[in-house]
Amino acid sequence: MYTATESVQSYRSSRHRNMALGALLLASFLGTADVFIIIAALPSIEKAFGAEFADTQFVATAYTLAYACTLVTGGRLGDMLGRKRVFLTGATAFAVAALGCATAGSVGVLVAIRVVQGIAAGLMLPQVLSIIRTTFPLPTQARAVSLYGAALGVATVCGQALAGLLLRADPLRLGWRTVFLVDLLPVVVIVAATMRLVPDSKAAVAARLPRLSPLLLAAGLAAVLVPLANGAARGWTREYVASVVVGSIVLTAFIFREFRVADRGSATLLPATALRDRTFGLGILTVFIYYSGTAALNMLLSYFLQSGLHRDPLTAGLQFAPLGIGFMVGSLLAGRVTNVRRVPLPVIGCSIMALTRLLMLFAVTHTGFAQLAVLEAALLITGVAQGFVVAPMIAATLGRAGVDEAGAASGTVMTISNIAVAFGVAGLGGVFLATTTRWGSVIGFSTVLLVMAALAVAAAVSSFTVTRPGTAAAQQKGSQ
DSSP states (O other): OOBHHHHHHHHTTOTTHHHHHHHHHHHHHHHHHHHHHHHHHHHHHHHHHTOOHHHHHHHHHHHHHHHHHHHHHHHHHHHHHOHHHHHHHHHHHHHHHHHHHHTOOSHHHHHHHHHHHHHHHHHHTHHHHHHHHHHSOHHHHHHHHHHHHHHHHHHHHHHHHHHHHHHHHOTTSOGGGHHHHTTHHHHHHHHHHHHHHOOOOBOSSOOOOOSHHHHHHHHHHHHHHHHHHHHHHHOOOHHHHHHHHHHHHHHHHHHHHHHHHHHHTOOOSSOHHHHTOHHHHHHHHHHHHHHHHHHHHHHHHHHIIIIISOOOHHHHHHTTHHHHHHHHHHHHHHTTOOEETTEEHHHHHHHHHHHHHHHHHHHHTOOSHHHHHHHHHHHHHHHHHHHHHHHHHHHHHHTTSOGGGHHHHHHHHHHHHHHHHHHHHHHHHHHHHHHHHHHOHHHHHHHHHHHHHHHHHHHHHHHHHHHSHHHHHHHHHHHO
16 A cells, blocks of 8 residues: 555656546546536436426436535545545446436436435545545646546536437437446446556545544535525425525534544544635635536536527537537646736636626527527637636645645535535526526526626636735645
8 A cells, every 4th residue: 555655656657657547537527427418318308207307407416416425525535545445436336326327217216326326426536636646746747637627628528419429329229328328338447447557545644534524514515405406496495495504504513623623633524734724715715606607507508408499419419519629628728828927827717708608698699600600609718718717726726735635625626616516506597497487598598697707707806816826836835
């Protein structure tokens, strides 16, 4: 078993490093693409089971909810037990759950198995960034993180496009079930490559997982996120409101307990070295604002294209190709350029995103060739802008935590992003449903775009302190 320092030294000269990175990136691609695959398949699932939008929306959010509730604990388990071991456990469970989804006989069963798959992803995916942080030499980490961002960009386009192709071709005559079966072969490749190529690592100082903290975090997140995912579509009942209140209290208790445990010098679930770091906190806030304003775009645009403009799943899925291509290009560029005239790339990216939301607003309110051309251009520019934001923001935030807490820090950042996804999908989905019911899908989607533009501006403002040149230099020095 390697410690974090030993694994970096032994892996620095390994000729297999790029192949190992490929296996890790394939896992990130799969976990991300799975979200977008199900988004494209929602109308087909809705039709197959005779369900309503509220039911199928929860099929999509159940995965991210369970994922969000598991990420921090999964990351900390990797620090403690070995990041490779936990990664392989999560990957195997992910494939088993995918097979279960493909055989589900009802929406309820499908939602339940998606929860299991989300938990598996919560064990697997935090290890990707923590393995990069702890086993890759420092000079190659920026390139690896930028490739990580590029993999996410490819996943956004391949997920929906692949789902559209599978739903149209339906080679096994299984309809929407086919979209889950495509997870199986990639996981076999990931497990085989990881077992052979990826070195294991864990924190140099052994620590026990706090007994109460994981339960408090999972219970609090579930109590808050389930109503967020369901309340807007099904109506805010007294039970939902009470659940949010109780969940907020539990999460507050969890945070205070983490501070007290850190003050005593005992093991924490969150990264202890970053708990009192204001820049880490601001980075977390920026991640939340950013994902709140971007997460709902794919689902609502896909739903608008299929239900509002009556396009088939393949055509709607292919509309997202420029977004994924742009994200990949922006992420690769972000690995080479940190700022332009002392303005950090995330600030530039968020500002551009605000403008592209207005460009999309023009596209959805016009018809014919202009609508298609402007929408595709807006998605391409949006993708590049998002690539400017994600990898630099993740790297800047993770840099505030120590190497031995790489898994916990990675899990924390990813948890916040997934909470923001659920918050954005629930909140903006509710806005979309309310305005669409009253004024139609064009007005509904236009309203959502204006809210997204405002959130992009807020993310640009909050990201300036986290990623400005002085702060980045300080964090780089501290990580060494």
